[in-house]
Amino acid sequence: MVSYKKMTKRQREWYDYVKDASEVLSVGANQIGDAEAQAIAGALKVNTTLHKLFLRQNRIGNAGAKAIAEALKVNKTLTDLSLSGNQIGDAGAHTIAEALKVNTTLKEFYLYQNQIGDVGAQAIGEALKVNTTLAGLDLDWNQIGDAGAQAIAEALKENTTLDTLYLSANQIGDAGAKAIAEALKVNKTLTGLDLNRNFLTSTGINALRQTGSTICNSKDLDQQRVPSSVELAQIAARAAANVAEIQQLRAKLATKDQELQQLRSDLAAKDQQLTAKDQALAAKDQALAAKDQELAAQAHKLQSALDRIDVLEHNQAAIGSFSNFDGPVPQVPLATLVSATNNFATDSLLGEGAFGRVYGASLPGPRVAIKKLSAESKQGTVEFKSELDSLSKFRHANIIAILSYAEEGDERCLVYEFMPNGSVRDRLNRKNNTPSLTWAQRHRIAADVARGMHYVQTAFPDHALFHLDLKTDNVLLDAYFNAKVSDFGLVRAAQHLDDKSYLRTQTVQGTAAYMCPEFFDEGRMTIKTDVYAFGMILLELVTAAKPGNRLKEEMRKAVKNQAVLGMLDSALKLTEAERQRVGEFVTLAMECLEGFADDRPSFGQLIAHLDP
Template identity: 75%
Template structure:
């Protein structure tokens, strides 16, 4: 047991921080190893207020996991524990499994991206049979095969609390899938099961889909993969062990027979001494013993034959290994060929002119009855509400097909009939990976609804504000978001050769993120078009609409629109991505002053910890942002040149 006196300074600091912490504590990516994990575990034994602990992306191994497991046996408050992206193997998983059998508070445990194999999965399966609190379990990106999957499947037959189970990117084949399918026939609580990037065949996928279970949603069944060479080696090793098992059993039988024979000889020796007068009976016993000797000799011959058979199997497996090695080389060559083709395609796509006839994209948006949307949202009930703004409210719903977002315009909305028709007309012509897709609409009387693709990670503004305690965006994610927005806006401006389009309400609230944090521009209700604009010409409007913090001076003061109007708003978005600060003139002024004094790094979002390589990228990023925010439109870059700066 680690005592406070034996801790080094770093361990004591971690101990004090965890011991006195309440609510939520994330220690992600802090290079925490086993020794630090021991100090954290000691603090958890006495802490009575901490409910969520993030130890993901560290260097915790089995020793650290075992210490944390001991703490879980006595801790009474922790509900969420993140241990993903560490170095925990089967020993650590077995210790945690023992803790789960007595812990009564933990509801979410994430062990994804570790080193768990079948032994660890079997231990966790046994724990799930008795645990009554765990609702979410992450075991993705480990080394779990069919044996581990079968153990978890047996647990699912009796477990009544688990609702989400992540088994993506393991080594599960058809046998494991068959066991999980049998479990789904009786389980009544699991609502989400991720099995993407395993080794399932089409037969196993069909079996899983035909269980009759209507509660559990199966994710990623069609996204399977071919085993890598190292994974194939593990599969072959399991097969060899399975083939050698008969030899072990036969050896045990052989030993048992020898033991029985020795016992009988001892009995015979005793009979010889005690029953000297019963020679005839003794002779008969000797005849019996000879028969048993003969049987034993036959058994030994059978063992020799079986061992020879096993040796032949080993030779066959060695030959298969050679075949697999040849296949690996062939697959590697194919991979290189495929990657080369993909690279060529990527180059072609990046250099393809985004402009073209609108008729190439123009398709009518289907109208659906308002009653359909009313039923899908339970009459726009509060529990379906995703968010609201000046336009009205957005609700989540499940129509036939994927989940959708329904924007219901209120009677008082700034987006009236004209804006409603404008957004319908614009989005019916746009088909781009970085433009929100509109799926259908409803219009009856004064009621107007737009149905979009569902974006599970919400708006960029919500993510920068860490709404609902969501994790901070990484630097690579922020960089990709900027490139996605620039790519989408370049498409908007060049999609139609005979006229230019202005979004006029480009902001972080209107940039949405899908499940993989790909960004898509939304809310085209204020979009305007002008004929034959070039870099020097402009279009004037008397009706200035949008969000003041993102408006360039010439549009805000004079109603003049150029192809650089939306570039100004994009520059404000770049500053938000860097600082997470709300937009406005003060943010621009503070940034220019900080850059001039070479103190901009102090303005960065505190959640960002850029590496030396990232710091160079940050510098280029802030320079681009200030160029986009130039007072004069002529001094701002175009979205085309912005893409060149942002794309790798």
């Protein structure tokens, strides 16, 4: 089945419609083709309430029938199914027959007015030998002849559940009728049989009535028809085609046998050559594996150096020297920062957070941002040390770069690279009448944050890191709207953490709107904790709304009701292609916001979805 993300709009509509259906659903004469039938089949695999589904008079062919057949193998609730009046042929009937061998719930199946012939009927006959639940089967108005009827007759000798069988308006003759008559002498469960409007003569009719079965006393048996010239031509053509096909197959088999003999001889010689080559390649593989390990180690070191150099090139003239970027973050005199900010004057203030204020300053080289932590806050001291320790080790294009720090008495300051476009939250609020973010900018911001957080979680092989305060206020934008994650004051570390393990804390800190249930309620942190916060950021990017459970639940309802476009930021002007991308974006956000951590994607998986 095609994934939900790759479905067309019409396919998604049918998938959602059937997935949420309960009890009975009739969608006849809706021009449903194979593509829609495949989407419906996908919904049947997850629906647990639908009992009766009627798809009469549509345009479903073999491909659609195959998809529905696959769904019948796993569906546990459907009891009545109608595919009548469609375009299902022998290939579709064959896949349906395979499903009937394992399905344990279907009781009534309507396949009248399709294009099923002897081959399809023979497959259905084999299925009836093992099926133990089907009570009614309607094959009226198809192209079933004597061979198909004989196969069904053999099944009736073994089947003990079928009570109604409709075979009217097919091409069954006396040979098929005689076979069914023999089966009725054994079968004790069939109470309804319709064979009218076939090609039976008095010979076939008498054979049926002589069985003594009450279902063969109907006058409908006398309502037979003479094959039309068209039908006779079809039957003759099928017979000729079968003979020709058999002859062709025999010729092909003879040729294939000769080819196989030659292949066996060639393979024996090749096998000897390959054995020698395998031994040589095994030795080369060992050498290459050793070389790969060496190159991987070198590449890791090189990429780490390049990431750091990239940051340094943008900030080389800022306070402190980074000529040795493996060393500690340089400390500068507090007086230097006091002077640069005119004693932390109000006109230098850029913003204010929980643990202090941020000021802009002009120093030699590029402009910088200075966070001055509150002298009265004990938690500010913890945050200061945590952020200084974390950012001194990070060198990544999507992580804010720390340039230097000052600490004298109770006064503590951190100096960062300056981000002229402020926070993502400010830009979504259009603070200071700034232009709205374009869709391309929002998409790139999401990808940048995912890359930055993936780096945070994987930067150190012996432990994982939790940001714990990931939010749009802490995602900053440079002059080109590249996003960088900031504010690592609450970061926590855990040794050897995998997908199933967690770290527990008694002190839950952060922003409630971005906290996942297991962290908010129990203080449990996993590698998926920050993924939940990222999901909320994705919803903010498409709606510009305030974060929180209300936004999450409103979007969940909008997705269910196919009303996502109504929740989008009104400032977004989207092309048709971008609208489809937004839908995928929202789906990704809701996956990140799943209540159970195991159901959320990793940042590595998110990068794969978000990268252009």
